[in-house]
Amino acid sequence: MIRRHWIGTRSASASGLMKGRNGFIRRALCLALVSLLLLMPTMSQAADDAVPTLAFLRFGQSPSFALTDMAVLDMLEVYGYISAEERAMLEAGRDLQGANLNVLYRDAGFDFPTANLMVEDALDEGADIFLTVSTQVGMIALGAMSDMEDPPALIFVIVTDPHDTGLATATCIKPPNVTGTLMHFDLQEYARIAYLQDPDFESIGFIGDANDPATPGFIATVQRNGDRLGFSVEIATIVTAADYAIATESLLDKGVDAIGILPHTGSDSGISSIVDAAYGVPVFSSLVSDVIHGVTVAAGFEGWYREGLQAARMVIAYLEGELDIATTAIASTPGFAVAVNLDSAEAQDVVIAEALLAEADFILEGGVGAGAMIEIPGEIGLAEMTLEQRRAEDQAFLDNLHCSPEMIAEQLSTVTATSG
16 A cells, blocks of 8 residues: 655755854754754644544535535534534535544546545545445445455445445445445335336336446346346446447337336436437336436435435444444435426326326426425435434434344354355
């Protein structure tokens, strides 16, 4: 691992030794000044070492990811780890050397090489704890730490399936420096919504990004559950953004009844191309927020702010020395919502079934949304309570995540039986 060191340089006069008493004094003063300058970085570094460093690493930015970021910053601010002024620096995209917390606030712009460099840099800078936002950055960070004897704590958030993507084997069976939150997907309910739209529904086609290291895990999840729930799954992969329409058309040629957006924690840039190409067939997503990006029906996960809050609880407890990462289970909060985009349905010449509309929590029509949209920036935030009350609530949440020896043994037994 590359380590950065302060390097000082000194210069000597080319004109030779200074003569006389005045020259001696000037030389002594210069030497004293150089020594002071050489010492200053060391003093600064010593001060920084007394303040913990959080590597807050995001794969990219979108309105949904912004909700997760906001929740983390809300919690850090209310607990006094950052001030309002320091928060403003972070929101401007700058790293923070704060009074109570240093933050490496990085964003990879949904670019995999940049995400790898971002993780390597945070390790080189000696971050004490990593908070990774997205399946992709969590996987990259875990891989980069795999050969370290004493890796930093890693808390992940906005992760679709830590089991199929290698972040964990079970909620309590995981590397001892790793925990986090799992986005909850109820694929049985997802399938039920598909059957509401089309009682004769038999097959769905999914599109995966071949460049995304999380894609194999996503595909394994949907294929396993498709078999279990009684419908077939077709897969098409893309390499560049120009491939989305072609991949969609290839799935339509196979006669699928619907197009599905894989559970994703990356960019939503391909959704519009998929919807445009899927004429006559509804496009489904398991992220409710995707309805704003044009999918016909979104049924599943909601809670981007909630997930950020729960991950922040773990980060803060760890910073305060109150959390044993090794015995803290991966958190998952059940939740399910349905949203329908009637504007997309009309453009696709798809008629939404009345039975599905009756179950929709949110309907977008004429560019206007109606219903209980779960999380809206500017309208969501921390519940009002005293810090003492908040500490009690947060501790109760963490207490429920404790992995007892019995739980670990039971999960190990299940994993062994399944793998055997």
